[in-house]
Amino acid sequence: MDDNGVGEKKESQTSSTDHRERSTAQEKQHVKPTVLQKDVGLVSGICLIVGSMIGSGIFISPKSVLLYSGGVGPCLxxxxxxxxxxxxGALCYAELGTMITKSGGDYSYIMEAFGPVVAYLYSWTTVIVLKPSALAxxxxxxxxxxxxxxxxxxxxxxxVTKCLAAVAIIIVVSVNSLSVKLANYVQNFFTAAKLLIIVIIIVAGIVLLAQGNTENFTNAFKGPQPSFGSVGLAFYYGFWAYDGWNQLNFITxxxxxxxxxxxxxxxxxxxxxxxCYVMVNVAYFTVMTPSEVLSSSAVAVTFGDKVLHPMxxxxxxxVVFSTFGSANGSCFAAGRISYVSAREGHMVKVLSYISVKYLTPSPAVIFNGLLAIFYLMPADINSLINYFSFAQWMFYGLTSLGLIVMRFTRKDLHRPVKVSLKPVPIVLPVLLLVVSFYLVLAPIIDKPAIEYLFSVLxxxxxxxxxxxxVHRRVQWADRLMRPITVFLQMLLEVAPPEKFE
Structure with missing residues (x-):
């Protein structure tokens, strides 16, 4: 009788233990790990590239490109x-992105090619200046x-302008902190909107061109030849409009x-x-003379006043839709750079934490937004573009050099995509390196300025x-950051990411 009772008790305990283990296992299955989810498909990827590239640049840069190129023909x-x-350049980055499948774009590639010191300098410059100033x-x-x-x-x-810009930053940061899928939906919607206005401008230009408005294209290359440095500045403003072609590499x-x-x-x-960009500029010159383009404070608005009145x-x-979509894409990618560099120990640890509820790198996204608001205070668009382009193309050149170096030093890495033009297997990255070298040096040679020295310093x-x-990891810094990290972790409800393999 007693033996049977003991046996029943043991069986009951065993059954209870098994039930608890099964319950715990089931609970774990329903709890998402603290890692970034693979929520970006092909359509969203295309929208991130297109939406990030088509932003304010095509509406701001045309008159600057025209000013420094010297005429309609060179401008086009x-x-x-x-x-x-x-x-x-993007094809080179496609090889890098499929060879090194970490997020972070240039940071991860420079880390693999040149080591942590150079990668840290990239993250230091990009996280603190380049990305937040671009958002600003x-x-x-x-x-x-x-x-x-x-x-x-x-x-x-x-x-009033800067306050409205700050409100836009807050909205974009909120969207990217709450949900990756929501950020993708926003990006897809605004990409469709900006493509619609681009199509409207192009169609209107084609109709007017077909009606014989070709005066501005007659002797398009006649005029003074631009200087070596002026061409570099024209490319600066052109590439500012194209910036975003490597955004997808930041979220691999x-x-x-x-x-x-x-x-x-x-x-x-x-x-x-x-x-789209070439055709939009053709439409602009079909409607406006070069002097009208140069005198316009908003080329697209002037175009609309001439062609689409009363609409x-x-x-x-x-244009607001377009720039908002571009800001969303910029914020989305910028957060991943801070996140990955912090995960590698090159930024404060809390920037690598992930929202437990939303599974987004919210601390990194918020940090980028706060810096962007700070840059709004003294912001002048032209000086920020010059500073951004100069430093950014230094790192584009360094990344392309890294691709060349890894062709020899990391032959063991699997390369699902390999860009080459036979018989020279590295001609594309070499070409990108030469272009980067030119864009860095040309403006300095043509018109030296103290801003370039400040950038390098x-x-x-x-x-x-x-x-x-980073290298020595002084203990007092860790002790100082620990309570701040704990406070932010509780405030933002974030946790360290699971180890990335």
């Missing part, structure tokens, strides 16, 4: 050349177009089937944008922080 050639270089530039453009109808015939107050870990979708999105997206009001609305200043805080 520069727009087409920028598209070709962007396509070739885009949202300033958005604010200028959004507020212009309320101040007809006069310049809007700077304070969240891309479904990256070996297929990464190169396919690049092949479909970037040529589409290139054709010209749609141009500013769609800022990049190198990262070494002053690298040795004590």
């Amino acid at each position: 050639l520069i727009w087409a050349s920028c598209g070709l270089v962007a396509t070739l 530039i885009i949202t300033l453009s958005l604010a200028e177009y959004a507020i212009a109808p309320f101040y007809p015939g006069c310049t809007p107050p700077v304070v 870990e969240e891309l479904k089937d990256p070996f297929r979708n990464l190169p396919l999105a690049i092949i479909l997206g970037i040529p589409l944008v290139s054709v 010209s009001w749609i141009i500013p609305i769609f 800022f990049i190198l200043s990262g070494l002053l922080l690298y040795y004590p805080f």
